Amino acid sequence: MKLTALQDKNVDELRMLLGVDAKKDLLLKKLSELGMPEIKNEIYRYFDTQSLLEKQYDRIRFVPKKIEESDKIEIVDGIIKTAPKGIRVYYGEYKEVDTAHFDPLYYLGHLLVSSVIIIELDGDVETEILHRFTQPDTLIAYRLVIKNQANRHATVYETFEGAHAEGSLVLYGYDMHIAKDSSLRFLKNQTMHNREYSMIASHKISVQKQANMVYKSFDFGDASALTLLKAELDRFAHIEAGHLLYIAGHAKRGIVSQIIHKDEHTTSHQEAKNILDDNARGIFDALVKVEPSAKYTKAYQNSKSILLAENTYMIAKPQLEIYVDELEASHGATMGQLDKRQLFYLQSRGISQTDARKMLVMAFANTLIEKIKDARHQERIKTSFEAAFHASNKAEEHLPTLLR
Amino acid sequence: MMKIENLKANIGSKEILKGLNLVLEEGKVHAIMGPNGAGKSTLSKAVTGHYEIEITGGDIVYKNRSLLEMSPEERALEGIFLSFQNPVEIPGVNNAYFLRTALNAKRKHEGKKELNAAEFLRLMKEHLESLGMKSDMISRSLNEGFSGGEKKRNEILQMLVLEPDVIILDEIDSGLDIDALRAVSEGINKMKNGKRSFLVITHYSRILDYIKPDYIHVLKEGKIVKTAGPELVAQLEAEGYESIEDENQ
Numbered sequence A: 001m002k003l004t005a006l007q008d009k010n011v012d013e014l015r016m017l018l019g020v021d022a023k024k025d026l027l028l029k030k031l032s033e034l035g036m037p038e039i040k041n042e043i044y045r046y047f048d049t050q051s052l053l054e055k056q057y058d059r060i061r062f063v064p065k066k067i068e069e070s071d072k073i074e075i076v077d078g079i080i081k082t083a084p085k086g087i088r089v090y091y092g093e094y095k096e097v098d099t100a101h102f103d104p105l106y107y108l109g110h111l112l113v114s115s116v117i118i119i120e121l122d123g124d125v126e127t128e129i130l131h132r133f134t135q136p137d138t139l140i141a142y143r144l145v146i147k148n149q150a151n152r153h154a155t156v157y158e159t160f161e162g163a164h165a166e167g168s169l170v171l172y173g174y175d176m177h178i179a180k181d182s183s184l185r186f187l188k189n190q191t192m193h194n195r196e197y198s199m200i201a202s203h204k205i206s207v208q209k210q211a212n213m214v215y216k217s218f219d220f221g222d223a224s225a226l227t228l229l230k231a232e233l234d235r236f237a238h239i240e241a242g243h244l245l246y247i248a249g250h251a252k253r254g255i256v257s258q259i260i261h262k263d264e265h266t267t268s269h270q271e272a273k274n275i276l277d278d279n280a281r282g283i284f285d286a287l288v289k290v291e292p293s294a295k296y297t298k299a300y301q302n303s304k305s306i307l308l309a310e311n312t313y314m315i316a317k318p319q320l321e322i323y324v325d326e327l328e329a330s331h332g333a334t335m336g337q338l339d340k341r342q343l344f345y346l347q348s349r350g351i352s353q354t355d356a357r358k359m360l361v362m363a364f365a366n367t368l369i370e371k372i373k374d375a376r377h378q379e380r381i382k383t384s385f386e387a388a389f390h391a392s393n394k395a396e397e398h399l400p401t402l403l404r
Numbered sequence B: 001m002m003k004i005e006n007l008k009a010n011i012g013s014k015e016i017l018k019g020l021n022l023v024l025e026e027g028k029v030h031a032i033m034g035p036n037g038a039g040k041s042t043l044s045k046a047v048t049g050h051y052e053i054e055i056t057g058g059d060i061v062y063k064n065r066s067l068l069e070m071s072p073e074e075r076a077l078e079g080i081f082l083s084f085q086n087p088v089e090i091p092g093v094n095n096a097y098f099l100r101t102a103l104n105a106k107r108k109h110e111g112k113k114e115l116n117a118a119e120f121l122r123l124m125k126e127h128l129e130s131l132g133m134k135s136d137m138i139s140r141s142l143n144e145g146f147s148g149g150e151k152k153r154n155e156i157l158q159m160l161v162l163e164p165d166v167i168i169l170d171e172i173d174s175g176l177d178i179d180a181l182r183a184v185s186e187g188i189n190k191m192k193n194g195k196r197s198f199l200v201i202t203h204y205s206r207i208l209d210y211i212k213p214d215y216i217h218v219l220k221e222g223k224i225v226k227t228a229g230p231e232l233v234a235q236l237e238a239e240g241y242e243s244i245e246d247e248n249q
Ligand SMILES: Nc1ncnc2c1ncn2[C@@H]1O[C@H](COP(=O)(O)OP(=O)(O)OP(=O)(O)O)[C@@H](O)[C@H]1O
Pocket: B011, B012, B014, B016, B034, B035, B036, B037, B038, B039, B040, B041, B042, B043, B052, B085
């Protein structure tokens, strides 16, 4: 199917085109109101969706398989393949779809699936989710729901493999419910290569009373993907969001987020570090909204970017929308190049230009990587980062300095 | 060891070095003195391949090759070392990691086995003690928040570890207290082996009491205008640079 066929359609037309019943009318209405992504749509303005949406994709028939036991949750083309013992992973109906999400594709995602993958994190658990995409030129659409337990502390580490999914578009996303007095650390480590899949991920995170959400994304490589994230904070809830972007080639990659302080004493801390090479375009379009009911809020937002090449383009738009007086808030964005003096200092000690650049880029990225508490995860993310760095610097390794 | 011939160099559109000639002899200590803004640091940057410097004429010949065609890192690997007048701070780059990377790059270049972290730390311990440096200096970010004197000692530490063949010290003595000056000078003297050449840029005779120079060169307005033995220092101290005429004219 072609997703552009869904542009400018009313509820009845969408119901027909998507083949869903009237039970889903509310979602159809939202999709129709928000409209399919287009250039004139503010949130998709900087991300080239048109070429992704007008492509003819195959669809996969939803055929659930028997879930095998393994050390991680593995999802292949949207179908659960394995799950660890002690974690409940199953298909189910999701009745709590957000009725005020800003992203049309959040609704499209929910409309395209007949059931969602529900992951229940019981107790203090740590798990890994591996998403594998194996089909070329396919629209791979699925939704996941994560629920944890009150007073418990869980960690989810997420990775992706997509070597054979050339030309595919993955539309996926989470609805996360962070229970009262609990914490969830969610670490996403995604290296995407050109000529693999593209991705649009649309999430909703509800952080309930006194709960603590940590969402860290590590996005590397030279393929395009956009994350759309809406988070809502209940009384005394906290979210810490960190985004490290290292992209090259012609990648367009980044995040459009809305963090909404719904109640008093909520805190948010959002920090983006963006490293762009070649012709890459980075997006950090992040709104923090403090509602009238959210007194005594603390909100911090910051974006720092390093542009390694002339043809890179960073859209950094941290924004605060505030409806109360009693709060502490700050936001800012900086952009620059690698410091030539620092580069020269390292080179003058015999360190190659590539290694010197890597050391400085790494130093810039490290503040985010080293904030990861678990040493093993830290190491894995460092390794991914270095691999991505080498992949995009290999070609120039042997050029003399003058030519670069 | 190194021959600088009629070197002309610009920074921006301004000519700073205006036909500079200098021969560094093997195993010798050359001191360069001269007024502020004469081009001393510019000379050291020209030798190390600094990006600000545009060479417009002349040549620097080292080990029978022109340095001008070599990248900064290649020059370093071939044994050229500059202790910077103002070492830059690099937050987030660990000092030990940096130094081990530099040392291993050099060892690799020379076909030697690279040192692992433990071997490196052993080597480090010796040098830190001899320089009177606290051991936490090596685990901090490179030069970040170091005092002026600490930065200079860190430069000398790098020199000791990298064992270069040509050592350029740009005002290594400025900002050092008496003990630091002694420790740093001892470090430099340890490197003398009858083969290495030293180019000591300084404004003060004091360090030359510790590191005995073989030659004194006066650099004025982008040229070496006078070369003499160590006895010249006393004359310069007494009369300043005004009295020095260009002996080549
Ligand atoms: N980046 C620059 N842009 C413009 N002019 C520069 C730059 N760097 C140096 N210069 C100029 O070049 C000239 C020589 O500077 P240099 O640093 O080589 O002097 P120096 O002999 O080392 O002086 P000092 O004894 O004060 O260290 C000075 O006039 C200085 O202002």
